[in-house]
Amino acid sequence: MAERTPSSHTGSLREQAVRWIVRLNSGTATPGDRREFEAWLAAGPEHRHEFEQLSRMWAALDGTQSLLTTEIDKAEQLWERYTANRQAAGRWSWRSVAWPAAGAAALVLMLVTAWWWMRLPxxxxxxxxxxxxxxxxxxxxxxxxxxxxxxxxxxxxxxxxxxxxxxxxxxxxxxxxxxxxxxxxxxxxxxxxxxxxxxxxxxxxxxxxxxxxxxxxxxxxxxxxxxxxxxxxxxxxxxxxxxxxxxxxxxxxxxxREMVGSWKDGKLIFRSQPLKQVLTEVARYRPEEIRLLDPSLEEFPVSGVFHIHDLEHVIPILEDALPIRAHRVGTNLIVVERPPASSTGR
Structure with a gap:
């Protein structure tokens, strides 16, 4: 009669991952076991994540926790008993035959990895x-x-x-x-x-x-x-x-929502926002500091849609629309102020 692979699809996701780690490291995993494991792993990203997490923690124990030697030896002995039962039984149940041995080994591994989990986030x-x-x-x-x-x-x-x-x-x-x-x-x-x-x-x-x-x-x-x-x-x-x-x-x-979340779509949207706030927001994306020198300009309303990767044109656009002039001071500062009265034409 064909041998049936014990189910590892019961219990919590962590318990399932623990059983797979124990089974795959037992030295007796069959091609059927590995096919079932691949199917379990492909069932969802959370399966792979849980397995990888526990695998890393188990690997980290190797050679670092001498106090766990006895417990690991016990787990190996239980797996030897499990293997013997598996070879002797023509038909068996995961719960009735495998679990006394495999479950105890899994419990040891679960306790160890849980201990590390709590201490190594x-x-x-x-x-x-x-x-x-x-x-x-x-x-x-x-x-x-x-x-x-x-x-x-x-x-x-x-x-x-x-x-x-x-x-x-x-x-x-x-x-x-x-x-x-x-x-x-x-x-x-x-x-x-x-x-x-x-x-x-x-x-x-x-x-x-x-x-x-x-x-x-x-x-x-x-x-x-x-x-x-x-x-x-x-x-x-x-x-x-x-x-x-x-x-x-x-x-x-x-x-x-459209204005506040516009950066996710690569845009900055302003609807009658104060000039000071607009310049502060634009400066977040620019290598230069933008400094507004005249307090009387702070509340000028600004509306418009600007692309985040094309913000070098924002200042010239604002200069055309508002009574402001900007000039660079060195390489890391842009100063914004009122233009001389004779040049405004306003």
Whole structure:
């Protein structure tokens, strides 16, 4: 009677991955085992991720944890017993024959890798230069798009998914995982995802959070407090909030989705925005500093659509439309001011 390969499609994803690691490293894996493993691996990206995570942790134990020698020897002995049972049985059940041995070996491996998992969270760092953008897919399948001059750190463990945004702006599309909350720390605030898509902008004066889909919770600490705000803001689709380093949070309000999220499409859209704000935004993508010298020009309204990779034409366009003149000072500074009265013609 044909031998049936024990099922590794029951239990949690981690338990399944543990069983495959134990089976494939037992020295007795058959071609049928390997075909079933390939099918299991191809069932979804989360399968491959879980297997690779546990494989790296198991490999890291080799030669580094002498105290685990006894436990590993026990696991090998159990696999020898499993192999003997497998050869002697013409027909058997994974639960009744394999599990006493294979399950014990898997349990040893699970405890060891879980111990390492809690102590060795994976950390990734991502950044972009001025004018550059980058989209990354995280280990859990979530996606992050980094805008210009952005730096963030990603730290994943078995229990948490933690992002720290050190500077810049990022758009998050979060893959749901009830076991591991997705949290973004920015300055003195914490953004916890309860939904799907949101954007965070860390500017010098304040942090702004915008929600496109789902729900997020925003909590802020005051400078002299160690905990989060007692009553965090709950933002839903189409809402935004901002907070500063003093722990002050704005009221929840709606926002212009097309304008705020236009950078994802390679554009900057302004609708009657103050000149000072427009120049500040353009400067985020340019190598030069842009400095507005005349305070009386700050509130001039500006409307328009500009392409992020063609921003050298923004200043000449503004000069034609507004009573301003710009000139360079060295290689890293553009000064914007009023033109002499005789040259304005206004």
């Amino acid at each position: 994976e950390v990734w760092m991502y950044e972009t230069a001025k004018g550059a953008q980058r989209q990354v897919t995280l280990a859990d399948g979530s996606m992050v798009m980094l805008n210009t001059d952005t730096r963030l750190t990603v730290q994943f463990s078995s229990r948490t998914r933690l992002i720290r945004l050190d500077q810049g702006e990022a758009w998050f599309t979060v893959r749901h995982d009830e076991r591991r909350p997705f949290t973004v720390q920015v300055a003195n605030g914490t953004i916890r995802d309860i939904g799907t898509q949101f954007m965070v902008n860390k500017a010098p004066q304040a942090v702004r959070v915008n929600v496109w889909e789902g729900v997020v919770e925003v909590g802020v600490r005051a400078p002299d407090e160690s905990g989060a705000a007692a009553h965090p803001a709950i933002l839903r689709e189409g809402q935004q909030v901002s907070y500063d380093e003093e722990g002050r949070m704005s009221d929840i309000r709606s926002f212009d």
